[in-house]
Structures are given as structure tokens and as C-alpha cells.
Amino acid sequence: MQGEITKPLITTQTAEGEIDLRAKKRPGEMIVQGFLFFCGAVSILTTVGIVFVLFEEALVFFRDPAVSLVExxxxxxxxxxxxAFGIFPLLLATLLTSIIGMMVALPLGVAIAIYLSEYATPRNRSILKPVLEILAGVPTVVYGFFALSFVTPILRDAIGKDTVDLxxxxxxxxVIGILILPLVASMSEDALSAVPRSLREAAYGLGATRLETALKIVVPAALSGLGAAFIVAISRAVGETMVVAIAAGSGPRNFASWGDAFKNLALFNPFKSGETMTGHIVRISGGDLSYNSIDYTSIFAIALMLFVITLTLNIISQQIVRRYRMRY
Amino acid sequence: MRFKVLVVLFALALAVTACAQPAATPAPTTAPEPTAAPAATTAPEPTMAPEPTAAPAATTAPEPTSAPTEAPAASGGTLPEVNPLDVTGDIITAGSSTVFPLSEAVAEKFREEGYAGNITIDSIGTGAGFERFCKTGETDVANASRAIKDSEVENCAAIGRTPVEFRVGTDALAVVVNPENDWLSEGVTLEELAKLFSKDSTNWSDVNAAWPNEPIKRFSPGTDSGTFDYFIEAVMDPAFDKKGEEALLGAANLQLSEDDNVLVQGVAGDKYAIGYFGFAYFLENEDKLLDIAVEGVQPTEETVNAGEYKLARPLFIYSDAKVMQDKPQVASFINFYLTSVNDVIGGVGYFPAPADALDAAAQAFLDATK
Structure with a gap:
């Protein structure tokens, strides 16, 4: 068939003679191609630039005689x-806020995803999805004030003003949990919807209820996608800045020694104020530090640490997707 | 139909803004007067100070304790009048966040009286203000909540500037606690205050056994601010043998913020909190906080000017004779600042500088613009 179509083209004769079949030079096309390549390159170059600056400035920091890598x-x-350069207080606050956030976002997010993909009628779906998207569109600074002026007073009234710091x-x-909820929900829903319909029908055919189908068939089948969603969400929580800068406090949760830190397990108390890595960077860079001071280069060391953490998380999530993906 | 209405509205808006533009400008165009600076030459001859270069550092404000009276007004020079309507050109200032509201108030008055140029006032902290004034030379005026350091004078010299100091007011630090705090009604001594903010004490009872056995929640301005430096110098260093900074920063439950509102919120929200910041911020939040006496003295204009209240510090602006000569608008602004600062300072929440310090500033101005 193909031959029949192409053949006449090759042999087409015109008044001038045979048609030139070599690719026509199209300068416009080349310009567009070059431009698109440039656009792609910009994002790569930006990343390279950021990583370079991070390493360069962090190196200045670690080379300083006042700094010891062990400390x-x-x-x-x-x-x-x-x-005093111990990253632990900042890391601790970052971990605590992220873990609390995940404890909110994971169960709720997965529940929302299951509802959306397995239960919701098209009508309910068409309401719930846009609402989630609105939630995702709220600026994070608004979430910050929401935390400080709404959630904090509730916590303080419920648990006691002496226990819970302002x-x-x-x-x-x-609030970070609420913030990343839409992300978890939509990524999880994508994972659940990707499970082929035939699996569900088989389960129904064997007499499974809707809940059994959802929890025992669909969720396990989508596990790799869910895992990836969780980890992307964690790295989002770790990197969240505005909420912690406004609501979590503006001084690192310092301890004089490890003994102090573990006394009454004080370090795990989330009702104290603390400063996360991102919050500290914001506060310090917002001040008027001079560029050559060690305070200034120290924020690059923190940023590098943060970068390493999120990069690791992203690599893990890709590995999960690759290794545990089930093909149907 | 709706589209048409929109178009009409848009066109109307355009027309209005277009018309508003010329309407606002005529003021400066009607006054094509020469700049104000030459007026300085007509001023009555200052009594002494032969070379302007010798003047700057000499103005280390005399102690207010030496019984200030209204008499010394004659010894200081009388400043020439400034007509802000005649002043053209932009003015760039930067520095202390404490001086910022004061400069802002003066600048507003300057504008109200007819100045049509731009005054930039960046609130970036005293140290950064000097960095911009002395190192990069971007600014015409540096606002400062402490006197200039020798190292900063050297930086200035390197770019050919000689800072001239003008005392413009006095700020007091307010030590504040939560209104529910009932154990500090007698105030604190400087020594107690230093202990409260040091790493040696965790609970209130560590400082005084009669105080509650609860953690001290400390709220301090950030380490870049002049207020922090001043607190270290006036409270912590004397008590901790020059290691005040370490004593304070090593403390647990310490919140540091450049944003004074964070400090106000923090102290207002916790019974066991204590904090300090500029008196102006306290006045703005008088209903939420309690200010306590230091060494038995409450900060008031009398106690501050009499030197009885220990935590008061001078506020300055700095400029350079050459800058003032090259940019007459800067000289006019400083002149205006010195003559009208006392009209606005009360509203900002600071205390007027002692009369002799203001006179010294006026004299420094005359010497620098001669």
C-alpha cells in the first residue's frame, strides 16, 4: 500500500523536470528549534548555576577555621x-514540622484520593477537585498567618498556654499538612486512576465489596505511585518556608548539650518554638549581614544541606517508581 | 454590551489619570528658584572652627548631666531658613531601623512643605547603613542609632568622605513583659536583666528565688540590629565581662527577630516572656505590654534627658561636607531635619535630644556647609 502512495510522488514529473527530494532548508524552523533548545538549556543552566554557587559558598564556610565539620x-x-555551628537544632525543627505535616497530609490525602477515584459521583468530583485546586492556589504566606492567628490559638486553648508557645x-x-494536602491528593489520585479497570471488575466479579476492592486491590496496585507521591510531598514539606517563618518561631531550638536535649525528651516537644533550616535562611538573609561574614556564608551551608536532603528524597522517589512499578 | 461599558470605563480611567498627572505637577514649575544651598553663605558667621574638615568628629554630644539650661542657644549657630519649595533633586538615605520612623516623619513634613523630589529612606540597620555610606558611597545620609565606629570612619576616608555627625534625638529601650506578669512590678536591676537574658538562667527562679519556677521566654531584636548591639553593650557586657554576646545568644528559649512586631506578639502572647526594643514600639503597643522600671526608673522624657534612665541611647544622622556641597538638596534636608525634628519626634515616640546637643549639631552643619 505504502509503495503505491509514495511511488507516484517519487516519479512525479513537472515541467521543469524531477522534483528535488532533499530536505528543504527552512531558516525559520531552525530559529524556532534553536530558541526551544535555548529555553530547555536555561533551566539546566540555572540548576547548574545554583548548585555551583551553593557548593562554592558552602566551601568558604567549611574552610573557615571557626567551623569544624564534625561539630x-x-x-x-x-x-x-x-x-556555634551545629546544624541539629535547625534540622530538628525541619523534621518535626515535616513529620507533623505528613501525619496530616498522608491519611487525609490518600482518603481523598480513594474517594475521588473509587467512590465519587461525577457531580461530587466536579465540586471537590476545583476546591482542592483552590487550596493549592492559596499563597503560602496566607497559610502562615492562618497558622499563627487561627491554629495556634486553638492549640493553646485546647492544650494550655503554659505548654504551647505562641x-x-x-x-x-x-498547616504545612494542609498546604501539601492537595499535592498528595492529586498525585495519589493519578496513581489510583492509573490502575486498569479490569482489575476492579475482576474483584467485583469475585464478590468483593467496593471498600475491599479499593483497599485490597487498587491501593496495593498503585503503591509505587503512592510512595512517589509521599516522597515528593515530604520534600515539599521540608522546603516549605513561609509558614514556618511566620508561625514556628525565629530562634533555633538550641540545647546546651545532648543531655539537655534528651532530658524529658525535650527535643521531641513540638509545642515549643523552633526555627527550621528554611526559616533561618529567610530570617538571616532578610537582615543586614555583610557579605563576607561567616553568618552569611553559613546560610549557604544550610541551603546545601537542604538541597542534599530534597535531592535524596527525589532520587528515592524515582527509584521507588522504577523498581516497584507493576505493569499491566 | 458589557464589553462596551468596560471599554468606556477604561477610557475614562485613562483620561482621569492623564489629567491628574499635570494637575499634580504645577507646584514645582512655578518655583524655578535657584537652589537653597547658597543661602548658607549668608548665614551669620559661626564663631570659630576655621577648617570644615576639623569639625566632624568633634561633636561628641556633651553629657546632658551638666545642668542643661536654655542659655546655650546663643553659643550654637543659627541655621539658615530652608524653603522646601526651592529644593530640587533626590536624596538617598539608609541605615538604622530605629531612626527610620523619625527620618520618615521629617521627610513627610519636608514634602508637605513643598519638596517635590524623592527621598529614599532604607531601613537596613545602622551597620549596613554605614556600609552603604562609607564603602560603596551610594547614600547621601546614614541613619544611625549609635556613634560611628573608628573602622567605619576609616572606610569612609578610603572613598574620600569625612562623616559629619548630627544628633537628632534620643531613644530609650523599653524592657517589656506580659501584662499578666505580677512579679516584676518593682522593675529589675541591670544585673537581674543581664541574668534574665543569659545562658546561665533557664527559669525565672534561677535569677530570683521569689520568681516563678517557669522557663524564661526571651525575645530580642536580631543580631544585625543596632538595638541588639546597644543592649549587649549597655546590659550584657558589664555583667559578663565583655562576653555579653555569648551569654545572650547561648541562652535557651531565645527568639531573635528583626521584625519588632514578632517580638511584640511573642511577649504579648506568653505570661513568662520578657523582651526589649525601642520605646516607640512599646508606645504603639502600650495596651498589650507592660514596661518595667530599670534600676527603679521608668523611661520618661525627664528621666531619659536627665540621664537617670539607664537604657537610653542617642540617635544620629551622618553626612559628609562634600556631599552636602555637591548636592544642595542634601544640605537643605539636613538643615530642615535639625530645625524641625523636635516638632515630630514626640509623635514618633522618641525623646528630643538635649538642647546643647542639637546646638552642636547646628554648629557642625554650619561648619560643614561654610
């Missing part, structure tokens, strides 16, 4: 102005 990971106090990590964590 950076083992000390329990971060206060650059007096030469600026506290629990409130910031809860």
Missing part, C-alpha cells in the same frame, strides 16, 4: 554570631 553534625547549638512547631506542621 557541624554533632553540636546541639546553632548561633553563628558566637561561633510560636510553635506543631501549629506550623499542621
Amino acid at each position: 557541624f553534625f554533632t553540636k546541639t547549638m546553632w548561633q553563628p554570631k558566637i561561633g 510560636f510553635n512547631m506543631a501549629s506550623a506542621g499542621l
Whole structure:
């Protein structure tokens, strides 16, 4: 068939003679191609630039005689102005707020996803989805004030003003959970909807109820997608800045020693104020530090740490998707 | 139909803005007067100070304790009058966040009286203000909540500037606690205050056994602010043998913020909190906070000017003789600042500078613009 179509083209004769079949030079096309390549390159170059600056400035920091790499990971106090460089208090606050956020976002997000993909009527879906998207569109600074002026007072009334600080990590964590909820929900829903219909029909055919189908067939089949969604959400929570900057506090949760930190398990108390890595970077860079001070280069070391964490998480999520994906 | 209405509305809006533009401008065009600076030459001869270069550092404001009276007004020079209507050109200032509201108030008055140029006032902290004034030379005026340091004078010299100091007011630090706090009604001593903010004490009872056995929640301005530096210098260093900064920053439950509102919120929200910041911020939040006496003295204009209240500090603006000569608008602004600062300072929440300090500033101005 193909031959029949192409053949006449090749042999087509015109008044001038045979048609030239070589690719026509199209300068316009080349310009467009070049431009598109440039656009792609910009994003790559930006990434390379950021990574380069991070490493360069962080190197300046770690080379400083006042800084020791061991203390950076083992000390329990971060206060650059007096030469205390232990990343732990910042890391701790980041982990606490992210974990609290995930405790909110995971169960709720997956429940929403199951409802949307397995239960919701088209009408309910058409209401719930846009609402979720609105939630995703709220600026994070609004979430920050929501945490400080709505969630915090509720926590303080419920648990007690002496226990819960005005600026506290629990409130910031809860709101981070709400913030990443749409992300978890929509990514999980994508994973669940990707499970072929035949699997569900087979389950129904064997007499499974809707709930059994959802929990025992669809969710396990979509596990790799769900796992990837969780990890992307964690890295989003770790990187969240505005909420913690406003609601969590503006001083690192310093301890004089590890003994102090573990006394009454004080370090796990989320109702205290603390400063996350991102929050600290924002506060310090918002001040008027001079560029050559160690306080200034220290924020690059924190940023590098943050970058390593999120990069690791993203790599893990890709590995999960690749390794545990089930093909149907 | 609706589209048409929109188009009409849009056109109307355009027309209105277009008309508003010329309407606002005529003021400066009617006054094509020469700049104000030459007026300085007509001023009565200052009594002494032969070379303007010698003047700057000499103005280290005399102690207010030496019984200030209204008499010394004669010894200071009388500033020439400024007509803001005649002043053209932009003015760039930057520096202390404490001086910011004061400069802002003066600038507003300057504009109200007819100045049509732009005054930039960046609130970036005293140190950064000097960096811009002395290192990069981007600014015409540096706002400062402390006197200039020798190292900063050197930086200035390197780019050919000699900072001239003008005292414009006095700020007091307010030490504040939560209104529910009932154990500090007698106030604190400087020593107690230093202990409350140091790493040596965790609970209130560590400082005074009669105080509650609850953690001290400390709220301090950020380490870049002049207020922090001043607190270290005036409270922490004397008590901790020059290691005040370490003593304060090593403390647990410490919140540092450049944003004074965060501090106000923090102290207002916690019974066991204590904080400090500029008196102006306290006045704005008088209903939410309690200010306590230091060494038995409450901050008021009398106690501050009499030197009885320990935590008061001078506020300055700095410029350079050459800048003032090259940019007459800067000289006019400083002149205006010195003559009208006392009209606005009360509204901002600071205390007027002692009369002799203001006179010294006027004299420095005359010397620099001679």
C-alpha cells in the first residue's frame, strides 16, 4: 500500500523536470528549534548555576577555621554570631514540622484520593477537585498567618498556654499538612486512576465489596505511585518556608548539650518554638549581614544541606517508581 | 454590551489619570528658584572652627548631666531658613531601623512643605547603613542609632568622605513583659536583666528565688540590629565581662527577630516572656505590654534627658561636607531635619535630644556647609 502512495510522488514529473527530494532548508524552523533548545538549556543552566554557587559558598564556610565539620553534625547549638555551628537544632525543627505535616497530609490525602477515584459521583468530583485546586492556589504566606492567628490559638486553648508557645512547631506542621494536602491528593489520585479497570471488575466479579476492592486491590496496585507521591510531598514539606517563618518561631531550638536535649525528651516537644533550616535562611538573609561574614556564608551551608536532603528524597522517589512499578 | 461599558470605563480611567498627572505637577514649575544651598553663605558667621574638615568628629554630644539650661542657644549657630519649595533633586538615605520612623516623619513634613523630589529612606540597620555610606558611597545620609565606629570612619576616608555627625534625638529601650506578669512590678536591676537574658538562667527562679519556677521566654531584636548591639553593650557586657554576646545568644528559649512586631506578639502572647526594643514600639503597643522600671526608673522624657534612665541611647544622622556641597538638596534636608525634628519626634515616640546637643549639631552643619 505504502509503495503505491509514495511511488507516484517519487516519479512525479513537472515541467521543469524531477522534483528535488532533499530536505528543504527552512531558516525559520531552525530559529524556532534553536530558541526551544535555548529555553530547555536555561533551566539546566540555572540548576547548574545554583548548585555551583551553593557548593562554592558552602566551601568558604567549611574552610573557615571557626567551623569544624564534625561539630557541624554533632553540636546541639546553632548561633553563628558566637561561633556555634551545629546544624541539629535547625534540622530538628525541619523534621518535626515535616513529620507533623505528613501525619496530616498522608491519611487525609490518600482518603481523598480513594474517594475521588473509587467512590465519587461525577457531580461530587466536579465540586471537590476545583476546591482542592483552590487550596493549592492559596499563597503560602496566607497559610502562615492562618497558622499563627487561627491554629495556634486553638492549640493553646485546647492544650494550655503554659505548654504551647505562641510560636510553635506543631501549629506550623499542621498547616504545612494542609498546604501539601492537595499535592498528595492529586498525585495519589493519578496513581489510583492509573490502575486498569479490569482489575476492579475482576474483584467485583469475585464478590468483593467496593471498600475491599479499593483497599485490597487498587491501593496495593498503585503503591509505587503512592510512595512517589509521599516522597515528593515530604520534600515539599521540608522546603516549605513561609509558614514556618511566620508561625514556628525565629530562634533555633538550641540545647546546651545532648543531655539537655534528651532530658524529658525535650527535643521531641513540638509545642515549643523552633526555627527550621528554611526559616533561618529567610530570617538571616532578610537582615543586614555583610557579605563576607561567616553568618552569611553559613546560610549557604544550610541551603546545601537542604538541597542534599530534597535531592535524596527525589532520587528515592524515582527509584521507588522504577523498581516497584507493576505493569499491566 | 458589557464589553462596551468596560471599554468606556477604561477610557475614562485613562483620561482621569492623564489629567491628574499635570494637575499634580504645577507646584514645582512655578518655583524655578535657584537652589537653597547658597543661602548658607549668608548665614551669620559661626564663631570659630576655621577648617570644615576639623569639625566632624568633634561633636561628641556633651553629657546632658551638666545642668542643661536654655542659655546655650546663643553659643550654637543659627541655621539658615530652608524653603522646601526651592529644593530640587533626590536624596538617598539608609541605615538604622530605629531612626527610620523619625527620618520618615521629617521627610513627610519636608514634602508637605513643598519638596517635590524623592527621598529614599532604607531601613537596613545602622551597620549596613554605614556600609552603604562609607564603602560603596551610594547614600547621601546614614541613619544611625549609635556613634560611628573608628573602622567605619576609616572606610569612609578610603572613598574620600569625612562623616559629619548630627544628633537628632534620643531613644530609650523599653524592657517589656506580659501584662499578666505580677512579679516584676518593682522593675529589675541591670544585673537581674543581664541574668534574665543569659545562658546561665533557664527559669525565672534561677535569677530570683521569689520568681516563678517557669522557663524564661526571651525575645530580642536580631543580631544585625543596632538595638541588639546597644543592649549587649549597655546590659550584657558589664555583667559578663565583655562576653555579653555569648551569654545572650547561648541562652535557651531565645527568639531573635528583626521584625519588632514578632517580638511584640511573642511577649504579648506568653505570661513568662520578657523582651526589649525601642520605646516607640512599646508606645504603639502600650495596651498589650507592660514596661518595667530599670534600676527603679521608668523611661520618661525627664528621666531619659536627665540621664537617670539607664537604657537610653542617642540617635544620629551622618553626612559628609562634600556631599552636602555637591548636592544642595542634601544640605537643605539636613538643615530642615535639625530645625524641625523636635516638632515630630514626640509623635514618633522618641525623646528630643538635649538642647546643647542639637546646638552642636547646628554648629557642625554650619561648619560643614561654610
